[in-house]
Amino acid sequence: MYDRFDLVYDQHNNMLNQLSDLDLRLIRVFLSVLDAGGISAAQTTLNVSQSTISSQIATLETRLGYRLCERGRAGFRLTSRGEQFSLGSRRLIENIDHFCLDARQIGRKLVGKLQLGLIGHAAMSTNARLSQAIARFRARDEAVMLSLAVLSPGQLEEEVINGRLDLGIGYFWHRLPNLEYIPLYSERQVAYCAAEHPLFTRAGNVSREAVADHDWVWRSYPLPEADGTDGAFLPARVTALADNMEAVAVLILSGRHLGFLPEHFAAPLVQQGLLTALNPQLLSYDVTLHMVTRRQSSRGEVLQAFLDDLIAAHQDISGK
Structure with a gap:
């Protein structure tokens, strides 16, 4: 029923x-x-x-x-x-x-994804600028999924070209017509040797002629400022290659290779007595780090907003 x-x-x-x-x-x-x-x-x-x-x-x-x-x-x-x-x-x-x-x-103003890439072992001041740019961006009216990858310079450019990254920050040798390269800051590279190297006791005033007969470790990717032009030092005996600063440091610490490292990266090793600069006035150069993106006509509003914040962060900290 x-x-x-x-x-x-x-x-x-x-x-x-x-x-x-x-x-x-x-x-x-x-x-x-x-x-x-x-x-x-x-x-x-x-x-x-x-x-x-x-x-x-x-x-x-x-x-x-x-x-x-x-x-x-x-x-x-x-x-x-x-x-x-x-x-x-x-x-x-x-x-x-x-x-x-x-x-x-x-319904918010900025919606989507933002994929960023940068080289490893950047200076703390450099990371502070990037962090400030992210803080500026997050203060906007946005709902954006943010991802951050640490890659080698060659990988950064390749990922931007292939569209898997929206922006890369690093050293870039190529100047491809479909990409835009915007300078951000300079990084000083200095030549070092380890405590076990025969030049260690002479470090500080070593001439170019004195280092000519020694083995060097060099970057597997090119740096425009270290190509031998404009008086830049280019070693004759490169017997090892490395694609990141950590690997370069390992080879220098072996006592068998001389090599260039960013001054900020080498500083803790110098303080421990493991490395010393050969001749900072003579054997050094400045390399410019750029951010690379697609040309402005192909950028979305999310990427353009972050670019504006990144540039503003660098201007704020540098006082420009």
């Missing part, structure tokens, strides 16, 4: 076919009652009378076609169907809340 809920389920099963705003309001009331532990306790939370809450729960049950809870002098208790419905209701409300959050984010 049908009870009233079965009859309504057969004849007026509106909620299970189409969810309305009323249904959502009734579901939120139902969950509030559960969280409060009963209809009487939910009065304060919902700011309505107990009879109004009871009526709303009854309307929800009528819309569904089955009883959700037992309520009366014996207290408040969910039916087995009510327990299952409560789980589905919470998932529904969570999904609605997530949708509303996503919709609000889409």
